[in-house]
Amino acid sequence: MEIKSQLRSLKPYQPGKPIEEVKKEYGLDKVVKLASNENPYGCSEKVVPALEEELKQLVLYPDGYSAVLREKLSVMLGIQEKQLIFGNGSDEVVQIICRAFLDQDSNTIMAVPTFPQYRHNAVIEGAEIREIPVINGEHDLEKMLSSIDARTKVVWLCSPDNPTGRYINEESFIHFMDRVPEHVLVVSDEAYREYVTADDYPETVKLLDQYPNLVILRTFSKAYGLAALRIGYGIGSETLIQGMEPAREPFNTSRLAQTAALAALEDQEFIRRCREQNTEGLSQYYRFCEEMNLSFFPSQGNFILIDFNRDGNELFQKLLEKGYIVRSGAALGFPSCLRITVGSKEQNNGIITELKKIL
Numbered sequence: 001m002e003i004k005s006q007l008r009s010l011k012p013y014q015p016g017k018p019i020e021e022v023k024k025e026y027g028l029d030k031v032v033k034l035a036s037n038e039n040p041y042g043c044s045e046k047v048v049p050a051l052e053e054e055l056k057q058l059v060l061y062p063d064g065y066s067a068v069l070r071e072k073l074s075v076m077l078g079i080q081e082k083q084l085i086f087g088n089g090s091d092e093v094v095q096i097i098c099r100a101f102l103d104q105d106s107n108t109i110m111a112v113p114t115f116p117q118y119r120h121n122a123v124i125e126g127a128e129i130r131e132i133p134v135i136n137g138e139h140d141l142e143k144m145l146s147s148i149d150a151r152t153k154v155v156w157l158c159s160p161d162n163p164t165g166r167y168i169n170e171e172s173f174i175h176f177m178d179r180v181p182e183h184v185l186v187v188s189d190e191a192y193r194e195y196v197t198a199d200d201y202p203e204t205v206k207l208l209d210q211y212p213n214l215v216i217l218r219t220f221s222k223a224y225g226l227a228a229l230r231i232g233y234g235i236g237s238e239t240l241i242q243g244m245e246p247a248r249e250p251f252n253t254s255r256l257a258q259t260a261a262l263a264a265l266e267d268q269e270f271i272r273r274c275r276e277q278n279t280e281g282l283s284q285y286y287r288f289c290e291e292m293n294l295s296f297f298p299s300q301g302n303f304i305l306i307d308f309n310r311d312g313n314e315l316f317q318k319l320l321e322k323g324y325i326v327r328s329g330a331a332l333g334f335p336s337c338l339r340i341t342v343g344s345k346e347q348n349n350g351i352i353t354e355l356k357k358i359l
Helices: 005-009 019-026 047-057 067-077 090-101 117-124 141-146 170-179 238-247 255-265 268-292 312-321 345-358
Strands: 084-087 107-112 128-133 152-158 185-189 214-219 232-235 303-307 337-341
Touching: 005 117, 019 312, 047 255, 067 084, 067 255, 084 090, 084 238, 090 117, 090 152, 090 185, 090 214, 090 232, 090 238, 107 117, 117 128, 117 152, 141 170, 170 185, 232 238, 268 303, 268 345, 312 337, 312 345
Parallel strands: 107 128, 107 152, 152 185, 185 214
Antiparallel strands: 084 232, 214 232, 303 337
16 A cells, blocks of 8 residues: 655644643643634633533534525625635635645645645645745745746735734735736635734735635634634635535534634624734733844734744743743744744733743
């Protein structure tokens, strides 16, 4: 038996260390995880009662069409129901896109560093990967554009980008889309959209009629606080989305995930508060960086990438021993950096205090 040759060069996704493991390994009573960009404030209080009611229906398959959630979301976004595709997290929608568009005769273009699952899934499909280095943490749109040829099938834009938190403004986005050939799909991954405060962030949903080769990705894992339930979605033209649907697995989102997402959508006040608290948390880190003379990328996400001018793995380990789990920049293409999720005010103050001691 022989698996696909391209899998030999891939490693399974490595999640951050779980809290329980760190407690046991270092004999700690309290551990704060600021590594996976989860919402430190949890989810809306409307979610748990909805889930408790849904637990009575565990014997039933989920609605494979996600009809109720689809209807609610389409009204909120001002689009048609058939313009939505749901996934087991937006990760799965990335997988669906790669399965639907990429093969050994195609290539795909992405920034580097960026969210690694674009590359991972494209490699599995045997496509050529064209990675364009970021400039000051931002996508090099001109170089990405010039890298497109007749065999290019998909271009990935992550905005705000992971791990830098930088974003593509409306003028740059439209200027880019105007020049992308019609045969090329552009994916705008907006996993952190709900945290954005920039006035010139593009309202991409309103651009779908203008650009039929655009797909937008969003998720309930970040600001909505439903990471454990795994549900995200893609938005595009009806023709495009319906063409991708056969690549989606049946019943790929659970009853619990659909129910939780529906309840979460009802509480936009929760999202507004989380955005405000996240902005305040980013300010804590900005002040810390300025005080310690550290370089950083101003972020539109719920995380910050800070350059400490020393081994990121070393800093990661020192913080781990003090009960703080972060992400070393070494695995993200920034070896002297740490990516830190913005936590609560107390959590931010705690890790900043530890960092000052280390520095």
